[in-house]
Amino acid sequence: MMQLHVIDETSSLKAVILGTAESCGPVPKPEEAYDPKSLEHILAGTYPEEADMINEMDGFAKVFEKHGVRVYRPEVLENCNQIFSRDIAFVIEDKLFHSNILPDREREFDAIHGVLELIDPTKIIRPPEEVHIEGGDVMPWGDYIFVGTYTGADYPDFITARTNKAAVEFLKAQFPDKTVKAFELRKSNTNAKENALHLDCCFQPVGKNKAILHKNGFLVEEEYQWLVDFFGKENIFEIDKDEMYQMFSNVFSISPEVVVSECNFTRLNDWLREQGFTVEEIPYAEIAKQEGLLRCSTMPLIRS
Known part of the structure; x- marks a missing residue:
């Protein structure tokens, strides 16, 4: 059996699921786009080619191999985009949470059955239906769990709003000893530079006490300021709107x-x-066209 263990974003990685770009399907139609950046590239005719994305992900896998990390890949489903394994599940402590994601992505979770079979079934948790949550919005950080959310009354109008208020309450109930700190994110279905799809699109810790941060990704200035104070201004790399769009965080x-x-x-x-x-450093600019990058395409299982 595999003993899951993830308590933060940066401890030494031992095992990870890396998504796959194989058989990721035809270029989506504009009305099938999940986010404004993909839509932009669909309309411009610059949507990434499968072969280029496979090469980029192979480069990422080689870096893991170099550092002695065990890499698992999902079973390849025909004509299915399985690049972003962070969306479908996430690990906190010794539990794997099955994200409640956009319904037509459910089979992506089934495609990691090879890993799920190695885990104690009592440690695999499916939140109740009303809990909307994706791994890109969830960041364990020691005694904290940082969560990106959107609680506006217009939540159902945003295909880019992926984690709701019920998710924050669910995590609080699962981890009563941790502080679950929620951040309201700026959402847009149409303007990629005004849309923080997930928390990891505008914030990410690095090392032991540093962070990459984009102020405009946060709807509430006090919540952004809380992070600045938490990490210390001198430890923060602030990115601008264009760098956020390129996925610097x-x-x-x-x-x-x-x-x-x-x-x-x-x-x-x-x-x-x-x-x-x-x-x-690896090339990953083609995958970035789908509003996801390196953190989005990985799902850590064990960090020590």
């Missing part, structure tokens, strides 16, 4: 010292190196 930590980043993120990568990080 969606890097991925293999350990407190090693960060995987996109090779075009020059300003961020320089800063990370100045802070003493080892930066593993």
Whole structure:
């Protein structure tokens, strides 16, 4: 049996699910787009090619292998986009939570059955139906669980609103000893530069005490300010709207010292190196066109 263990975003990674771009299907029709950035590329004729995305993900897998991480991949489903494994499930402590996601993505969860069979079934938890939650909005950080949410009355109007108020209450009930800290995110179905699809699109901790942050991703200034105070202004790399759009905050930590980043993120990568990080740079700009990047395409199982 596999002993799941994830208590933060940066501890040394031992095992991970990495999505797959194989057989990800034809270019979606505009009305099938899940987010404004994909829509933009569908309309512009610049939607990413499957072969390019497979190459990008293979490059990511090689970095994991180099660092001795066990990598699991989902079973390939025909004509199904399975790149973003973070959406379908997430691990906190020793439990795997089955996200309640957009209904037509349910089979993506079934495709990780090879991993699920290794886990004690009592540790696999499916939240009740009214709990909408995706892994991109959930960040364990020691005694805290940071959660991105949207609680506006117009929540049902946003296909980009993925985690609701019921999810915040659900996590509080699951982890009574932790502080569940929710953040209201800015949502837009049509403007990718005004849309924080998930919390990891505008915030992510790195190392032991640093963070990447985008102020405009947060609807409530006090909540943004809470993060600034929590990490300390001197430990924060603030990204602008264009950098958020390029997914600068969606890097991925293999350990407190090693960060995987996109090779075009020059300003961020320089800063990370100045802070003493080892930066593993890989090309991931094609996958970024779907409003997801490195954190979105991984689902950590064990960090020590």
